Amino acid sequence: MATISLSSVGKVYPGGTRAVSDLNLDIEDGEFMVFVGPSGCGKTTALRMVAGLEDITEGTISIGDRVVNGVDPGKRDLAMVFQNYALYPHMSIFENIAFPLRARHMAKDEIRSRVERAAGLLGLTEYLRRKPRTLSGGQRQRVAMGRAIVREPQAFLMDEPLSNLDAKLRVQMRSEIANLQKELGITTVYVTHDQVEAMTMGRRIAVMRKGVLQQEGPPQNVYAHPANIFVAAFIGSPGMNFFEARVERCEASYQLHLRDQVLSLEPGVVRGRPSLEAFVGRCVGVGVRPENLALVDESSGSLRARVSRVEVLGAEALVYADIAAKAVVADEVIEAADSGEGDTRAPGSTGDEGEVTLIIRTDPSLEIDVGDRIPISVRQDRLHLFDIGTGMAIWT
Amino acid sequence: MNKRYTWRTFGHELVMLVLAAGFCLPLYILISVALKPNDQLFTKPWEFPAQPDWGNFSEAWGERTDPTLTQSLLSSAIITISAVVILIVTGSLCSYVLARRPGRLSNLLYVLFLLGIIVPFQLCIVPLYVGFRTAGITGTYLSMIILWVGVFMPLTVFLYTGFVRQLPRDYEESARVDGAGIFRIFFRVVFPLLRPVTGTVAIMTGLFIWNDFFASLVFLGGTQNATIPVAIYSFVGEYLTKWNLVFAVVIIALAPLVIFFVLAQKQMIRGFAGGIRG
Numbered sequence: 001m002a003t004i005s006l007s008s009v010g011k012v013y014p015g016g017t018r019a020v021s022d023l024n025l026d027i028e029d030g031e032f033m034v035f036v037g038p039s040g041c042g043k044t045t046a047l048r049m050v051a052g053l054e055d056i057t058e059g060t061i062s063i064g065d066r067v068v069n070g071v072d073p074g075k076r077d078l079a080m081v082f083q084n085y086a087l088y089p090h091m092s093i094f095e096n097i098a099f100p101l102r103a104r105h106m107a108k109d110e111i112r113s114r115v116e117r118a119a120g121l122l123g124l125t126e127y128l129r130r131k132p133r134t135l136s137g138g139q140r141q142r143v144a145m146g147r148a149i150v151r152e153p154q155a156f157l158m159d160e161p162l163s164n165l166d167a168k169l170r171v172q173m174r175s176e177i178a179n180l181q182k183e184l185g186i187t188t189v190y191v192t193h194d195q196v197e198a199m200t201m202g203r204r205i206a207v208m209r210k211g212v213l214q215q216e217g218p219p220q221n222v223y224a225h226p227a228n229i230f231v232a233a234f235i236g237s238p239g240m241n242f243f244e245a246r247v248e249r250c251e252a253s254y255q256l257h258l259r260d261q262v263l264s265l266e267p268g269v270v271r272g273r274p275s276l277e278a279f280v281g282r283c284v285g286v287g288v289r290p291e292n293l294a295l296v297d298e299s300s301g302s303l304r305a306r307v308s309r310v311e312v313l314g315a316e317a318l319v320y321a322d323i324a325a326k327a328v329v330a331d332e333v334i335e336a337a338d339s340g341e342g343d344t345r346a347p348g349s350t351g352d353e354g355e356v357t358l359i360i361r362t363d364p365s366l367e368i369d370v371g372d373r374i375p376i377s378v379r380q381d382r383l384h385l386f387d388i389g390t391g392m393a394i395w396t
Numbered sequence: 397m398n399k400r401y402t403w404r405t406f407g408h409e410l411v412m413l414v415l416a417a418g419f420c421l422p423l424y425i426l427i428s429v430a431l432k433p434n435d436q437l438f439t440k441p442w443e444f445p446a447q448p449d450w451g452n453f454s455e456a457w458g459e460r461t462d463p464t465l466t467q468s469l470l471s472s473a474i475i476t477i478s479a480v481v482i483l484i485v486t487g488s489l490c491s492y493v494l495a496r497r498p499g500r501l502s503n504l505l506y507v508l509f510l511l512g513i514i515v516p517f518q519l520c521i522v523p524l525y526v527g528f529r530t531a532g533i534t535g536t537y538l539s540m541i542i543l544w545v546g547v548f549m550p551l552t553v554f555l556y557t558g559f560v561r562q563l564p565r566d567y568e569e570s571a572r573v574d575g576a577g578i579f580r581i582f583f584r585v586v587f588p589l590l591r592p593v594t595g596t597v598a599i600m601t602g603l604f605i606w607n608d609f610f611a612s613l614v615f616l617g618g619t620q621n622a623t624i625p626v627a628i629y630s631f632v633g634e635y636l637t638k639w640n641l642v643f644a645v646v647i648i649a650l651a652p653l654v655i656f657f658v659l660a661q662k663q664m665i666r667g668f669a670g671g672i673r674g
Contacts, residue, residue, distance in 0.1 A: 053569050074575035086566035090588040099584075100574035147574070157573075 002064035002154040002187060003029050004050060010058035011045055011211075019045040020211045023059070027155075027204075030185045032178065034202030036192055038234070038335060042211035043191045044159055050189060051157050052076050063154055074103070079148035080157040084164060085140050087132040087147075093119075094128040097146045104151070118150040121180075138169045145180065155187040162197065174200055195235050199223065207231050209335070224382070229328070229391040232287050232384055233336035238318060240287045242333055243325035243356040244388065247279040256286060259324035259354065263302055266380045273385065275396050284394065285328045287384035290318065290361040294377050295368070301375020305358060310368055317364040321374060322355040332391050430643035437640055449640070453648065456641040461630050463620045465645065468627035471616070473652070474537055475623060476605045479544035480598050483552045486545075487597065488590055491556030492582060496568075506557060512550030517543075521614055528615065535619040543611060548601040555600075559593040560586070595660045606653055624649040 004027040011020040020042040027033045035043035048054040050061055052073035060067050068076050079100070087096050094115055101111045119125045122142040132140055141161060148156050161177070162170045178201045181188050192198055198205045199219040206216040207230075215227040219235075226232035232240050245256035245263065253270050256263040263286075270276060305321035360376065368374065385394040424444075429437070431448035457465055494502050494509075524543060525534065533539045567589065571581045587594075609625040616622045628649060631642045 051569075051573055053572070073569075073572045074577075076573075078573060080570060080573045082566045082570055084564065084566055086564070086570035088567060088585055088588075090591070099571070099576070103571070103574050103576040103580060147570075151574070 003027060003062075004155060004187060004189065005062040006046070006050070006059065007062070008059035009046070009049060009056055009061060011042070011049060011054060012057045018211055020049070023213055025206060025213065025216060027187060027189060030187055032181050032188045032190065032201060032203045034190045034192060034198040034205045035208060036195055036198035036202075036205055036234075037208035037214075038193060040210075041208040043193075043208050045211075046208070047157050047159055047189055047191045051078055051080050077154045078157055079151055079153040079155075081144045081148050081159065081161045083160045085132075085144040085161070087140055087143055089132055092129055092131060093124060093135070093143050093146075096132065096143055097124075097128075097150050100147060100151045114150050115146075118146045121149070122146050137165050138173060141165065141173055142176075145177065149180070149184060149186075153186065155189065156181070158188065158190045160192055161190075162192070163194070170197075177201065196237060199235070207234060209234075209332070225393070225395070226287075226384065227393055228332065229285055229287070229330055229386045229393070230332035230336055232386070232393070233333045236289055238290050238359045238361075239336070240289050240384070241293070241356075241358045242285055242287050242328040243323070243358075244283045244328055245286050245325065246283050247276060247281070249277075249280050254280070256284075258303075259326070261303055261323065261325075263378065265383075269380045269383060273394055273396060275394060276385070279387070279394070283326075283388055285330070285386035285388050285391075287386060288358075288378055289382065290359040292379040292382040293358060293360040294379070295319070295360060295362055295366060296375055296377040298375050300377055302378055303376045304373055305376055307368055307370050307372045307374055308357060309370060312364045314364065317362050317366065317368075319360040319362055319368055319374075320357050321360060321376070322357050324354060325356045326354070327356050328386075328388070330388065330391055426643050426646060429640055430647050432640050434638070434640065452640045452644040456631070456644040457648070459631070459641065461627055463622055463627065465624070465627055465648070467620065468622055468624045469649070469652075471537065471621045472606055472623040472625075472649075475540045475544070476602050478537070478541045479548070479605055480602045482541065482545050483548055483601055484594055484597055487549060487552030488556050488587060488594070489582065490549075491553050492560055492586060494553065495557045495560035496565075506553070509550045509553040509557075513554060517547045518610065521611070525614065535616055535621060537621060539615055540612070540621075540623075543615065544601070544605050548604070552597050552601065555593050555597055556590065559590060563589060595662075599657060599660055602656065603653060606649075 006023050006025045009020060009023040010018070012018050023042075023046060025033075035046055037043050045054060049056050050063075052068065052071060056069060060069055062068065063076055063078070088099065091099070097115045097118055098111050101114060106114075115128070116125065119128055122145060124139070124142055124146060127135060127139060127143075132143065135143065141164075144161065148158075158177075162173050165173060174197060177190075190201060202219055204216060205219050205222055207214045207222060209230050215222055215231045222231060223235050226235065226240075229242070233242070243258065245258050248255045248257055250264065253267060254265045254276055256265065303323060305323040307319060307321050309320035311318040311320075358376070362368075386392065387394060428442075428444045430452055431450070432440075432445045432452075433447075433449045436443075436445060459465070461468075463471070494506050528534045528539045528542075533542075563586070567585050568581050571585045576584070606623075607625060608623070609629065612623040612626050613629070617626055624645075628642060628645050631638065631645060
């Protein structure tokens, strides 16, 4: 087990394409770190650089106290699980799991006992004589895990290991991998484009976009305090609601002016954000998660919207409601929305002309019909404001 | 005729059956002539003999030729197996490097190999003969092995390179991370994955080398190392040819190939299919 440190790491491919820029990250001993981001964000490249399968152009990568920039992948003492598992089809499951031990010229008895121990841990004992093609997707995934754990490496590197599984199996394997990692306590770097996977598995997540680390931290922290509009849009399903509003001063407080409605900011919101003064008279991006909007009585509603669709999902219902406002059309939001799974709506996308569709997560027993005009309250302590020019969150 | 099995389908099947029968005709003639007694050879050329004369095989086998049929079969086997094994081992290694090492040099070498495919080897027979004679290896197995390895290396490299290029790198990368060296990666991981194309290479080159008459006659004619096609030719006399014995020998010569094809056909088809996808 070891720490992994990336210091100012960059990667430029021979054609001049920059895959990763100035990546700084310290992964603690025994930590489960998830790199998450849309396709082409550089997360897999970053992982492959740690593995030694890609040369790095700038910076240093250290495993433990050792700088491994020029060290051969086989000498870094890491184990990697690939997206398609990379099980050798001509070898039995036993031989597959034993391969890393044989490559290290370990004694036969030791190989046998270690393989049997790993197989026992993963419930693969009865399949050891079989060939990979005779196993199901989940079992193959376990074999790949077995090959990784059998060597007791310094760290695990996992490149989207669940993406080839169906949804149900993915959920099951998600917790199996997380539990196994906890049990073994081996430092793990896990790459995924699925933010649900990242949120549920990682002790810390690192959100990447276009080769740049956007934010890192515990999943709940990233979810609750996104550093910029991309992270806010990327993390969460359904995605965060976005719309533009003009900031106006009103006595000691501020108001957010939509097209035909006004949202008065509560003192608590304003107090924490003195820099809001600089935005008076200008438009900001307003973000609010579906669970932080609520359908309320006529008297207490701060916004009003017209229902365009209702999806009842059993335990909850998603109400799609249009308000007159300008959509946030930043590249970051569009890119995050394009890479989202499940939520087919681009966050902040317009319903009709000049309208924005908000998603409200609510109780499925409420009787709401399409066309109703409904009062909505916004949980202001969970309101997110963004500088539209830079995309950065206004937290101070 | 139901909805699935239409007259059109029946028509297609009929055409295919007639074509298949056409392909089988030479085989029928080969077998029927090989089993005919001498007196029926020209009197009943198309009929299958009522009483097959299995003695033709033993008679042909016992015929006093120089070299003997056993010797010729052995020569054919030595030359074919040696050339095919060398082609597979060196060709696959060479292709692996060409396919996995990016750069101009690799591309240039690959193009040079491709050019080798289009040069008819018959053009090189005279210089080769002179070269072998100078080296003192004319009439030996070694000369034929060198010849065939040279002739088929471009095709072998072409087939292997196409296959390796489609092979996901994950297998090799996984092995690299697991600490395997380059030779372990190639021989334990990559080479077994090349089995389909290895089958293709073995059959395509092995078939040609086994059946070759021209080069064997030029380089080995008149020596004790003559291969089976040259030996069969010795059954064709200037004034008298016992065609039933000739055909019996042809069947004997075919047998090893047929057995090999039956064993390796699955691999060969996969190899071809793999090549087409690339």
